[in-house]
Amino acid sequence: MRHLTPAQAAELRDAVAHAAKVEALAPRLMAVYRAFQHELDQRKPRCEQSGKCCRFDEYGHLLFVTTAELAVFRESLVAEERAGGNESPDKPQGRLALLAAGEVGRTANPGGACRYQSRNLCTVHSIRPFGCRVFFCDTTAAGWQETQYQRFHAQIKLLHEELGIQYLYVEWRQGLMAIESL
Numbered sequence: 001m002r003h004l005t006p007a008q009a010a011e012l013r014d015a016v017a018h019a020a021k022v023e024a025l026a027p028r029l030m031a032v033y034r035a036f037q038h039e040l041d042q043r044k045p046r047c048e049q050s051g052k053c054c055r056f057d058e059y060g061h062l063l064f065v066t067t068a069e070l071a072v073f074r075e076s077l078v079a080e081e082r083a084g085g086n087e088s089p090d091k092p093q094g095r096l097a098l099l100a101a102g103e104v105g106r107t108a109n110p111g112g113a114c115r116y117q118s119r120n121l122c123t124v125h126s127i128r129p130f131g132c133r134v135f136f137c138d139t140t141a142a143g144w145q146e147t148q149y150q151r152f153h154a155q156i157k158l159l160h161e162e163l164g165i166q167y168l169y170v171e172w173r174q175g176l177m178a179i180e181s182l
């Protein structure tokens with residue numbers, strides 16, 4: 001996997017910080033996620049909850065996210081931690097710590113797993129990015145997934161244009177590492 005250069009990471013950080021200030025972004029992005037959920041409810045691809053798809057190196061696939069998705073994910077995570085009383089500006093705890101502290105789950109997770117996977121389950125299920133929502137290892141749904149990915153990713157990409165957000169498209173773990181210091 002090609003790593004972001006320091007300059008690319010800095011560019012992403014700036015773009016995510018800018019996107020986080022765009023108030024219309026979160027509701028617009030969540031509306032896209034909901035529209036996709038409607039499609040998902042119709043098709044119902046099979047999920048065996050093996051957790052393999054979140055262990056990227058083991059499974060042999062990568063997940064990509066956009067600037068807007070990283071911004072909304074981070075803001076949602078911070079909001080959830082605050083609501084749960086887990087957030088402290090000096091000593092972040094809980095799931096926010098995974099983002100802020102950086103070293104947790106960065107490289108040591110078995111199979112190159114996402115830092116938010118725990119016991120084969122996603123600990124950020126409600127705020128996970130689109131790539132996580134659309135991917136299933138159900139081979140009968142491969143064509144459907146590709147079609148949905150193209151369709152809804154186009155909508156997410158358009159959001160960047162409409163809201164004046166720089167569109168960047170990066171690997172999930174790389175993106176998380178880049179925004180750790182925000």
Ligand code: SF4
Pocket residue numbers: 053054063114115116117118121122123124125128129132
């Ligand atoms: S955010 Fe959740 S669903 Fe997405 S890769 Fe991480 S653990 Fe898996």
